[in-house]
Amino acid sequence: LAVGARRLHDVNRSGWWMLIAFTIIGLIPLFIWSVSETKPESNKWGQPAK
Structure with a gap:
């Protein structure tokens, strides 16, 4: 769940x-x-992952 939420945050989604x-x-x-x-x-949510 945490990885999925982080990925959605990276594409500007909740x-x-x-x-x-x-x-x-x-x-x-x-x-x-x-x-x-x-x-x-x-x-x-912060800086991008890349």
Whole structure:
């Protein structure tokens, strides 16, 4: 759960977005966000991972 929340924070999403995994269709955006590039700018959760 922590890794998933960190990954969502890296793409400027809240960790609460992991709850959409309870719907089958929600797995599609979670997969897209998990494989997308990290945003280069800082967000409200801190510095980017890269």
